[in-house]
Amino acid sequence: MELSVLIARIASVIYISAAMGGFFSPDYYRRVSDDIYKNAALTFMMGFMAVIVGSLIVNYHNTWAGNWTVLVTILGWLALTRGVILIAFPKFQQRLSAPFLSGSGLKVFPYIALFVGLLFAYFGFVRGGV
Numbered sequence: 001m002e003l004s005v006l007i008a009r010i011a012s013v014i015y016i017s018a019a020m021g022g023f024f025s026p027d028y029y030r031r032v033s034d035d036i037y038k039n040a041a042l043t044f045m046m047g048f049m050a051v052i053v054g055s056l057i058v059n060y061h062n063t064w065a066g067n068w069t070v071l072v073t074i075l076g077w078l079a080l081t082r083g084v085i086l087i088a089f090p091k092f093q094q095r096l097s098a099p100f101l102s103g104s105g106l107k108v109f110p111y112i113a114l115f116v117g118l119l120f121a122y123f124g125f126v127r128g129g130v
Contacts, residue, residue: 003061004069008124011075015117022110029109033101037094047086054080068123 022029037043057076063069085093099105 002128004063004072005124005128007057007061007072007075008120008128010124011072012117012119012121012124015113015120017117019110019114019117022106022113026106030106033106036097036101037090040090043086043090047083047090050079050083050086052083054078054083068127071120071123 054076057072058080061072061076063073100109
């Protein structure tokens with residue numbers, strides 16, 4: 001299986017799951033967003049995991065092609081960058097994330113996650129073959 005298709009499939013499941021959680025359990029996501037930066041170890045582990053995932057994608061799929069696979073590369077670079085910022089500058093990341101983790105940001109989040117999830121699902125499952 002092509003690596004782009006595999007990563008798109010995994011990303012689609014993650015994003016669609018997060019969207020469904022945002023739609024059906026908004027109070028839970030509000031609590032999660034409140035707790036994320038209160039726990040330094042959790043913040044560090046989130047950054048650590050993002051660096052691992054981002055590094056794997058960037059090292060094995062750093063393809064700047066003129067097609068949909070560039071989305072996978074961008075996802076990898078975003079994960080790697082976010083992970084480094086979470087580890088090195090957690091307060092800065094907290095300030096950047098604040099608008100997305102409160103009030104209207106939490107209302108918009110499920111729609112954005114659903115769109116991204118469906119986009120990756122299309123390229124991973126429909127166009128990439130089943």
